[in-house]
Amino acid sequence: MTITTHQRSITTYTELTASMQTDPEARHHGGAASVSSSPQTFPVEAARCATFPTPMEWVPDRERRVVPDMMAALCRRCPGRQSCLLWALAGQEQGYWAGTTTNDREIMRQLDQDDVDTADWLQDLARRELTDGALHPIGEGSYFWYRRRGCRCGECKTANAQARAQERAKAKGQAA
Structure with missing residues (x-):
């Protein structure tokens, strides 16, 4: 557009x-x-x-x-x-x-x-x-939609990035 x-x-x-x-x-x-x-x-x-x-x-x-x-x-x-x-x-x-x-x-x-x-x-x-291109209602983007349903809208990408950052922080905390 x-x-x-x-x-x-x-x-x-x-x-x-x-x-x-x-x-x-x-x-x-x-x-x-x-x-x-x-x-x-x-x-x-x-x-x-x-x-x-x-x-x-x-x-x-x-x-x-x-x-x-x-x-x-x-x-x-x-x-x-x-x-x-x-x-x-x-x-x-x-x-x-x-x-x-x-x-x-x-x-x-x-x-x-x-x-x-x-x-x-x-x-x-x-x-x-x-x-844009969301597979879910606006405002409901999540890690679940990104990983399980394949939605690649901005909301889901952000939720995925946050979840991955938390996973990395947790793994880093356990390794120390």
Whole structure:
């Protein structure tokens, strides 16, 4: 599938993000995305993420291509989402901000776009690519589907990689 923007044609989300890598050193020890590395105060005092009762990892050690569902839903309902997005774009923040990933915001800078519609479009593109060719309902990809049913969608590949990493860590722990 090729999507044409006013500046260029884009085939896949992976094509957009091929030259980008997240910062593996990015660490976040606060509880909300409103805690910024910038010295200024966050422009949205009543941001949904700042008042959400469950702590979430807004700046993970390793970012996923798609914002986790609970975070995405929280951001999409937030009245300060556009301000949050502008803040993250201006400060080149790491992690999930305004329902976007660090890579999404880099693409937005390249496309010279700074609106939530573009952010949603990028996330929808990533979600479609992640579930393209799935043999199961969206959101139900698993190690089982990958190994036993032969599904090779992005969700199942991710689940397989996580299971294999756990197996390697367990084997390494037993060998030591």
